[in-house]
Amino acid sequence: MSQQLPLAVSVPPQSTLDDFIPGQNRQLLTLLGQIAAGERNETLFVSGATASGKTHLLMGLCSQAEKLGRSCAYLPLDELRQLSPEILAGMERMDIIAIDAIQHIAGNANWEEALFILFNLTHGRHKSLVFSADRSPAQLPLNLPDLRSRLSWGGTYQLHALDDEGLLELLQTQAQKRGLQLKPKVAQWLLTHCSRSPRDLTAFMEHLDQKALAEKRHNLSLPFVQSCLQPESSCT
Structure with missing residues (x-):
């Protein structure tokens, strides 16, 4: 990858498909794993509400693909x-191109044209293009009809929000990754008193991890968790 694209390929190593809680999104997670391994070449469009896991999935796709020796570019369009859009030059050589938050360039003629050209350059060349947005292609305020059409060519998936069971699994997974003990009743308290956004819950678990490390503790008791609440926290 050209050195002019440092932002496009900056994927945190902790972003993996393995620690994504699938809930009702297991079919999509399986498909992304197949794309990462080169078993399938696809054009996919993933839509979902803010903080529903789109970025996690696209970063995890690239992380897994790179571990398997495949080239992957991750482009967060909000950044x-x-x-x-000249930074896209040569991108068609990559095995997988993951374009996150496409809604942020809707209405930008230069970016829309550049993405349309990239799509045409990769089509039929055994490449995979994976897009994400907060809404479906039909709902995006794009000025280029041909780009809207291309975005609808492949599979389109609407991410399903995690239910209570999935969110509890998320909390336990985040605790285990950090070597922390989280009792079910404490995890349930977090669901009741905190934002149900997976991003917010993960951020709060990171905050708890830092506090626990400072106090050299592993058990996240309810009094300890409550003592860690901050005014700006998503928990009450």
Whole structure:
């Protein structure tokens, strides 16, 4: 990958498909694993509400693909939209291109045209293009009809929100990754008193991890968790 694209390929190593809680999204998770392994070449469009896991999935896709020796570019358009779309030059050589938060360039003629050209350059060349947005292709305020059409060519998936069981599994998984003990009743308290956003819950678990490390503790008791609440926290 050209050195002009440092942002496009910056994927945190902790972003994996393995620690994504699938809930009702297991079919999509399986498909992304197949794309990462090169078993399938696909054009996919993943939509979902803010903090529903789209970024996690696209980062996890690239992380897993790179571990398997495949080239993958991750482009967070919420960060890159202020840059020239010329950064896409040569991107068609990658095995997988993951384009996150496409809604942020909707209405930008230069970016829309550049993505349309990239799509055409990769089509039929055994590449995979995976897009995400907070809404479906039909609902995006795009000015280029041909781009909207291309985005609808492949599979389209609407991410399902995690239910209570899935959110509890998320909390336990995040605790285990950090070597922490989280009793079911404490996890349930978090669901009752905190934002149900997976992103917010994960961020709060990271905050608890830092506090637990400072106090050299592993058990996240309810009094300890309550003592860690901050005014800006998503928990009450």
